[in-house]
Amino acid sequence: MADDNMICLQLTIPPMPVLLTVGHSVWPVGGQHFRRSFPVFDLLLVKQGVMHMTEDEQPYSIGAGEMLLLEPGRSHHGHAPCTEPTEIYWVHFRHDARIETIEHRRIPWSSMLRQGTDYDHTPDEQFLYLPKFGQVDMQALLPVLDEMARLHQSLCHENAAMLHTLLARLLALLQAGLRSRQSSRSFAVCEQVKQILQSRFAEPFQAERLAAELHFDVDYAARCLRKHTGMSPLKYQYFIRMEEAKRLLRHTLLSVQEIGSAVGFASGNYFIRTFRKTVGVTPGAYREKYRGLM
DNA sequence: ACTTATCGGGCAAAATCACA
DNA sequence: TGTGATTTTGCCCGATAAGT
Numbered sequence: 001m002a003d004d005n006m007i008c009l010q011l012t013i014p015p016m017p018v019l020l021t022v023g024h025s026v027w028p029v030g031g032q033h034f035r036r037s038f039p040v041f042d043l044l045l046v047k048q049g050v051m052h053m054t055e056d057e058q059p060y061s062i063g064a065g066e067m068l069l070l071e072p073g074r075s076h077h078g079h080a081p082c083t084e085p086t087e088i089y090w091v092h093f094r095h096d097a098r099i100e101t102i103e104h105r106r107i108p109w110s111s112m113l114r115q116g117t118d119y120d121h122t123p124d125e126q127f128l129y130l131p132k133f134g135q136v137d138m139q140a141l142l143p144v145l146d147e148m149a150r151l152h153q154s155l156c157h158e159n160a161a162m163l164h165t166l167l168a169r170l171l172a173l174l175q176a177g178l179r180s181r182q183s184s185r186s187f188a189v190c191e192q193v194k195q196i197l198q199s200r201f202a203e204p205f206q207a208e209r210l211a212a213e214l215h216f217d218v219d220y221a222a223r224c225l226r227k228h229t230g231m232s233p234l235k236y237q238y239f240i241r242m243e244e245a246k247r248l249l250r251h252t253l254l255s256v257q258e259i260g261s262a263v264g265f266a267s268g269n270y271f272i273r274t275f276r277k278t279v280g281v282t283p284g285a286y287r288e289k290y291r292g293l294m
Numbered sequence: 295a296c297t298t299a300t301c302g303g304g305c306a307a308a309a310t311c312a313c314a
Numbered sequence: 315t316g317t318g319a320t321t322t323t324g325c326c327c328g329a330t331a332a333g334t
Contacts, residue, residue: 207300217324232301
């Protein structure tokens, strides 16, 4: 797939990008964008027709169902008029943290992000990936775009925050489009492994049994899982166990020992040790922290 | 602390893809 | 259709983490 070399932008988050303006219009035949350079992102999405736009000498023709993300600090202009009525959406936003370009295939989807804990006061560095130019799932995007355009028309205190939320949603959808684009063989295997581990997370982990059900070699299956989640099978199973343990601690009155055995630990001590190692606090302390909060 | 099983890297064969 | 590049898949093994 030529998509592998597709250029993407990596935005460091937080902070999240901030919406400036959003619009929707239909360009008549002969319409052509003027030349300008401004310091913010300009996201163009074409619903119908074709738009011709050049950014820093690089010409693009954005057809129906395609998008182009104009970057801050570059200049752009329409290099040819529309030959048919062209319906577009544009979204201007700014981003006040680091921005880098990266090839699609170099995006490290697999690197595991650290989950925040009770002890964190600042968020870890995370990233948002956006396509520079290409096909998008317009069906998924349209409801968000229309809602944004509508709210922008009737901006009031009530929906100011919602607009920013919708921008985040829009960008997340664009990223999701990138994600699903990646060659899916290993992704499918990964999903299978996840599903099997999920289905019996409380039983002892057995690589052989996993392999037997998977009709794939364990090493290969493990590698697929790691490629997409960053975790080994055992780690992933423990991740599920700990999520379930956390849930039980928050929402039930079961004792720590009972929860330990419910999520598959024969020894309560071992459960506590493992919980502490992965979550950062002991199960009792975790429960204490959440008591009355939910 | 001690025994095992898992992890993860390296290697290569097989399969698939890209492109002329 | 051939050919070379890339991806998928299986196998092996030393280091290391799991579990008691």
